[in-house]
Each structure stands twice: as structure tokens, then as C-alpha cells.
Amino acid sequence: MIMRLHYAWIVAGVTFFALLASAGIRATNALLVLPLEHDFGWDRATVSLAVSVNLLLYGLCGPFAGALMTGSCLSRWLLWRWASV
Numbered sequence: 001m002i003m004r005l006h007y008a009w010i011v012a013g014v015t016f017f018a019l020l021a022s023a024g025i026r027a028t029n030a031l032l033v034l035p036l037e038h039d040f041g042w043d044r045a046t047v048s049l050a051v052s053v054n055l056l057l058y059g060l061c062g063p064f065a066g067a068l069m070t071g072s073c074l075s076r077w078l079l080w081r082w083a084s085v
Contacts, residue, residue, distance in 0.1 A: 033051075
């Protein structure tokens, strides 16, 4: 008897790798602090404030983006989003 992989495991795997990739992309801010300090002459507090504001806005926009996707046709919204990238 051949055991087939349940579809939920595929969804869980794709979700895991998407979250892993997004965490890696968000972690690159820490690597950019020193180059931003040297290139623009900013101090660490200014760079940290900019990163903090970015993270705050990123977190605050999440629920609104979710509501926008839920309220509208999701496939049309994703098609528009992918076309804009």
C-alpha cells in the first residue's frame, strides 16, 4: 500500500519556509546598522529609531492588509500584488 502525503503537511511546509524566509529578510536590518552609520554619518540612535518606526508600521499595517484581503476578492488582490512586484 502506497502512503500519500496529506495536503495539510504540504501547506504546513510551505508556511514554515515562508515564515523562515520572512524572518531572515527582517533580520537583515541588524546587518545594515553599521553601514548606515558610516555611509550617512548617522549615530546608532537615529538608525535604531528608523528601524523601530519601520517595524512598528509593519506591525500596525498587518491587520488592515488582512482585512483588505478578506473583504475583497483575494485572487484579484494577489494578482494585482504580484503584477506590481
